[in-house]
Amino acid sequence: MSRVRTRRSPLRRAGTNAALTAALLLALLLALLPVVWVVLTSFKPEVEWISDPPVWIPSDWTTDSYSQMWTADDGAGALWNSLIIVGIATVAAMTIGSLAAYSFSRFRTGGRHILTWILSIKFLPPVVFAVPLLIMFTDVGLYDTYRGLILLYTAFQLPFVVWLMKGFFDEIPLEIEESARVDGCSWFAIFTRFALPLSAPGLAATTLLTFIFGWSEYFVPLVFASHEHFTVPVQLSAYFSEAVGLEWGPQAALSVVGVLPVVLLALVIQKYLIRGMTFGAVKG
Amino acid sequence: MAPAVLLLLGLTAYPFGYAVYISLHTWKVTRPARPFIGFDNFRDLLFDDERFINSVEQTLIIASSALVLEFLFGLVMALLFWTAYQRVRWVATGILVPMMIAPVVVGFTARMAFNNSFGFLNQILSLLWPGDVNLQWLSDPSLAPLVIILADAWQWGPFMFLILLAGLLATEGDQLEAAVVDGAKAFRLFWHVVLPAMKPILLIALVLRGLDLLRTFDIVALVTRGGPGITTETITYYIYNLSFKFFDLGKGAAAALLMLGGLSIVVFFAVRSVVRAAR
Numbered sequence: 001m002s003r004v005r006t007r008r009s010p011l012r013r014a015g016t017n018a019a020l021t022a023a024l025l026l027a028l029l030l031a032l033l034p035v036v037w038v039v040l041t042s043f044k045p046e047v048e049w050i051s052d053p054p055v056w057i058p059s060d061w062t063t064d065s066y067s068q069m070w071t072a073d074d075g076a077g078a079l080w081n082s083l084i085i086v087g088i089a090t091v092a093a094m095t096i097g098s099l100a101a102y103s104f105s106r107f108r109t110g111g112r113h114i115l116t117w118i119l120s121i122k123f124l125p126p127v128v129f130a131v132p133l134l135i136m137f138t139d140v141g142l143y144d145t146y147r148g149l150i151l152l153y154t155a156f157q158l159p160f161v162v163w164l165m166k167g168f169f170d171e172i173p174l175e176i177e178e179s180a181r182v183d184g185c186s187w188f189a190i191f192t193r194f195a196l197p198l199s200a201p202g203l204a205a206t207t208l209l210t211f212i213f214g215w216s217e218y219f220v221p222l223v224f225a226s227h228e229h230f231t232v233p234v235q236l237s238a239y240f241s242e243a244v245g246l247e248w249g250p251q252a253a254l255s256v257v258g259v260l261p262v263v264l265l266a267l268v269i270q271k272y273l274i275r276g277m278t279f280g281a282v283k284g
Numbered sequence: 285m286a287p288a289v290l291l292l293l294g295l296t297a298y299p300f301g302y303a304v305y306i307s308l309h310t311w312k313v314t315r316p317a318r319p320f321i322g323f324d325n326f327r328d329l330l331f332d333d334e335r336f337i338n339s340v341e342q343t344l345i346i347a348s349s350a351l352v353l354e355f356l357f358g359l360v361m362a363l364l365f366w367t368a369y370q371r372v373r374w375v376a377t378g379i380l381v382p383m384m385i386a387p388v389v390v391g392f393t394a395r396m397a398f399n400n401s402f403g404f405l406n407q408i409l410s411l412l413w414p415g416d417v418n419l420q421w422l423s424d425p426s427l428a429p430l431v432i433i434l435a436d437a438w439q440w441g442p443f444m445f446l447i448l449l450a451g452l453l454a455t456e457g458d459q460l461e462a463a464v465v466d467g468a469k470a471f472r473l474f475w476h477v478v479l480p481a482m483k484p485i486l487l488i489a490l491v492l493r494g495l496d497l498l499r500t501f502d503i504v505a506l507v508t509r510g511g512p513g514i515t516t517e518t519i520t521y522y523i524y525n526l527s528f529k530f531f532d533l534g535k536g537a538a539a540a541l542l543m544l545g546g547l548s549i550v551v552f553f554a555v556r557s558v559v560r561a562a563r
Contacts, residue, residue: 020372023364028378031442034393035381037404041396052401100288114289116555121296123551125499127520128540131527132302133295155295158288216386218502223528233388237506248396255389266384267377274446277383281488282450 039260042066042252049248065249066257073247075254078235082258084146085221085231086214089153094207096154097161102191104162105169106177115166119279122159126219134223144226152220157210160279164209167280168202169195205272208265215262232258307538313531325538336539338514339522346429346518347497350436354493357437358444363474366452376449379442387439391506394435398422398507425515428508432516435503440496444489451485452478491554498547519543 037056041049042065044058069075103109133152134143142148176198177190185193196203218233225231230238232254239251266273274282307325309318329336365372382390397405398421409417421427455478463477479486501520504510510517510525517525523543527536 017368020364020368023361024372024375027361028375030438031379031382033404034397034438035385037397038389038393050399050402054402054404054407056404096287096291110289118288118292119555120548120551121292123495123555124296124544124547125501125520125540127499127501127523127527128303128544129296129299130524131306131533131537131540132299136299136302151291152295155291158292162288212384216388218386218388218505222505233386233502236386236388236392240506240509251392255392259386259389262386263381263384267380270377270380273380273383274450277443278447278488278492282447282485 038252038255041248042256044249046249050246065253068247069250069253069257073235073239073250073254075232075235075250075257078230078232078254079258081146081225081229082215082231085149085153085229086211086217088146089150089157089214090207090211092150092154093157093161093210094203097158098165098196098203098206099191100158101162101165102169102195105166106187115162118159118162122279126156130219130223137224143224144229146229149221149224149229152224153214153217156217156220157214160213160276161206161210163279164206164276165199165202167275168199168206171202172198202272205269205276208269209272209276212262212266215259303537303541306533307541309534311532311534311537313533318534321534325535326542329535329539329542335514335517335522339517339519342429342514342516343498343500343518343520346432346436346500346516347494349429350433350440350497351490351494353433353437354441354444355490357441358446358448358489361441361445362448362452365449376446379445382439383442385439387502388506390435390439391503394431394438394503394507395422398431422508423512425512428512428516431507432500432503435507436497436500440493444493447485447489448482451482451489454485455481487557491557495547495551495554498550 040056040058043061043063044055045060045062045064048055048058104115137143137148142151172195177194180190180194181187216233217231218237221229221231221234222237225234227238236251236254236258239247269276308320308322310321310325311318365375385393397403400406400418400420400422403421405421406417406419409419419427421431460473460477463473499520500518501524504516504518504521505524508516510521514522519539520543523536523539526532526539530536
């Protein structure tokens with residue numbers, strides 16, 4: 001590549017740089033402008049939510065939307081539900097999933113077909129299983145309970161955890177574990193004492209990504225929860241169905257409080273994002 | 285491993301069998317009688333239900349347009365930033381943001397942005413275009429699918445960009461230099477050297493995004509609810525309507541199984557190619 005660059009005249013290089021910067025800024029603007037709009041809307045007084053022509057900067061900055069969202073609309077409750085359900089399900093999926101991933105990685109348990117089957121599940125639309133599962137859950141009293149929702153979230157997160165963690169375990173050199181094995185360590189001890197610590201960054205990234213994906217899940221709580229157990233995404237969509245008119249401000253406020261922190265979390269593990277979103281297929 | 289497989293089996297295999305059973309009956313929440321009708325629900329959907337056919341068409345139109353749009357955006361951006369990546373890393377961070385936002389919020393944002401009176405999109409377009417742009421994005425049947433496509437592209441274009449960039453950065457420098465020394469022109473260079481080297485990653489990106497697009501639900505639910513009319517009703521959204529709005533569980537299950545059948549074929553080849561490319 002260096003050869004290509006040195007051949008260019010400095011003038012032309014400056015031109016390309018300017019064009020590059022312009023394209024770059026345009027892309028950045030495109031990506032961030034709608035987000036800025038939502039944040040600004042959350043601070044607007046009610047008349048400016050839907051003023052025509054649109055107003056960008058609130059004439060009078062107010063946190064009314066936040067207080068309405070938090071108490072009257074019970075955004076606090078939705079946030080709490082999301083934390084409980086997604087939090088516990090993430091821990092459960094990580095525990096079951098990394099154990100499975102380790103056995104796939106080291107012993108090739110069940111062969112490639114089980115692994116492929118597990119991955120396929122991730123691609124099936126949940127709507128296919130919704131009705132039978134709903135009937136089943138109602139029969140056993142799991143509909144609209146934390147337990148039921150946590151179970152579903154855990155199951156839907158598992159394929160992701162298994163595939164990603166298997167990739168991280170595959171990268172640990174076998175020699176360490178083999179020598180520990182010779183010294184008389186059990187496989188479980190090797191798993192907890194060597195495999196897990198050695199894949200710590202991967203483990204952390206997978207946990208965070210699992211949490212983030214669970215946090216965004218909309219369909220499962222939409223079908224399997226009633227108002228009492230609404231998570232943040234369903235609560236957000238509920239603003240459209242209620243007969244109170246469209247509450248753009250509080251809805252924007254809930255987006256800001258309920259979603260943006262998770263986005264910031266994602267930036268922390270940027271390095272692993274592509275890897276995570278491609279199920280480990282692209283190491284990035 | 286056993287717990288993982290058991291859990292997944294319990295939550296997929298059993299419901300699958302149950303869905304088959306439901307689909308073979310007239311099963312309506314409002315009616316207690318549930319007579320066995322064989323494959324009538326399936327026949328009905330395939331040959332007598334224009335709404336089902338419509339949903340398949342709309343899904344394919346929306347999915348393929350969004351995929352092409354995202355891919356082209358990603359490719360152009362990735363090629364632009366390839367050589368300058370180290371200097372402009374921070375931009376990648378900014379571009380990541382839409383990708384991590386919950387689809388529900390993307391839908392909510394799109395619903396505001398595309399509103400014809402208070403949405404900022406018409407406002408911005410009016411600045412760029414002579415005259416006052418007043419497009420009825422959400423109520424014009426020919427524009428509404430475009431809103432879904434654009435909203436999805438806004439969220440996932442960056443994903444394509446990053447994944448293709450990762451592919452470009454991984455291509456071998458030596459091979460490229462050799463080709464340059466041989467005097468290969470930019471296009472030939474791209475076509476014969478860069479593209480083949482990127483093939484596995486391209487495949488993964490297209491397959492993952494394509495599969496996701498075929499089951500588009502969240503954005504539709506938040507932006508248009510399938511409307512105006514049924515112009516943005518995707519398959520998953522129609523299945524949802526059948527089961528949870530019309531309470532026709534039999535037909536809903538049949539539609540779900542038809543989708544599952546169609547998707548399984550795609551998934552089978554897709555997963556196989558991804559597993560191969562990953563190695």
